[in-house]
Amino acid sequence: MYILYWAEGTASFGPQSVLEESNIDHKIVKIDTTKVEHLNPDYLAINPLGKVPSLVLPDGQVIYETAAIMLYLADTYRLDDLAPPIDHPLRGLFYRSLFGLSNGIQNDYKRYYYPNRFSAEVAYAPAIKTQAQRDLIAGWRLVDDHLAGGGPYHLGDRFSLLDIYLVMLATWYQPIDDLFEECPAVRRCFDLVAARPAIKRCLAQQTQLSIGAS
Numbered sequence: 001m002y003i004l005y006w007a008e009g010t011a012s013f014g015p016q017s018v019l020e021e022s023n024i025d026h027k028i029v030k031i032d033t034t035k036v037e038h039l040n041p042d043y044l045a046i047n048p049l050g051k052v053p054s055l056v057l058p059d060g061q062v063i064y065e066t067a068a069i070m071l072y073l074a075d076t077y078r079l080d081d082l083a084p085p086i087d088h089p090l091r092g093l094f095y096r097s098l099f100g101l102s103n104g105i106q107n108d109y110k111r112y113y114y115p116n117r118f119s120a121e122v123a124y125a126p127a128i129k130t131q132a133q134r135d136l137i138a139g140w141r142l143v144d145d146h147l148a149g150g151g152p153y154h155l156g157d158r159f160s161l162l163d164i165y166l167v168m169l170a171t172w173y174q175p176i177d178d179l180f181e182e183c184p185a186v187r188r189c190f191d192l193v194a195a196r197p198a199i200k201r202c203l204a205q206q207t208q209l210s211i212g213a214s
Contacts, residue, residue: 002026003056007033011066012053013168013206018073018161020198067102070161082161090155097154101165105139108132109172144183152188163193
């Protein structure tokens with residue numbers, strides 16, 4: 001059985017959704033980041049970065065980094081419905097989109113919500129946050145252009161874990177209606193994915209914005 005260390009409002013949503021969508025046997029261990037449980041010695045022994053989520057494999061190995069966990073599960077279980085096979089023509093676009101979301105938009109959120117982490121000078125935090133907001137809008141517009149031209153999903157008519165990642169990141173935009181007004185194709189993709197039973201269950205647990213422990 002897999003053990004997913006999970007925290008409300010974090011990128012735990014991504015791996016949890018893959019596990020739920022694919023009916024992979026797993027157990028969830030909740031970490032309360034508001035009580036700084038992710039920095040407890042017991043958890044740091046699992047993930048020395050003190051970040052959530054972490055996935056403990058049946059053999060005891062630990063994987064962290066959200067995109068890595070999701071890709072590992074898709075490849076290990078050959079979840080072709082969530083990730084095109086390694087030799088599929090869409091695999092290149094899949095990689096581009098996955099790492100664009102994780103290395104681009106996800107990191108922009110971190111700079112926006114936690115600008116103090118990106119400079120030793122406290123006075124620079126407001127400028128960092130302002131630029132992060134600009135980068136977020138620009139990043140989402142690129143995603144929206146892609147979906148508008150070839151959607152409704154990242155891979156055209158084919159739903160994948162990329163669209164789960166989109167839903168996760170969209171929930172971090174506050175207020176989310178501002179994002180949807182700016183990016184209607186993002187909203188269409190979000191609505192399609194959010195209507196899936198497994199995703200709906202996972203979203204119901206994400207009621208609190210506590211980004212950054214991922």
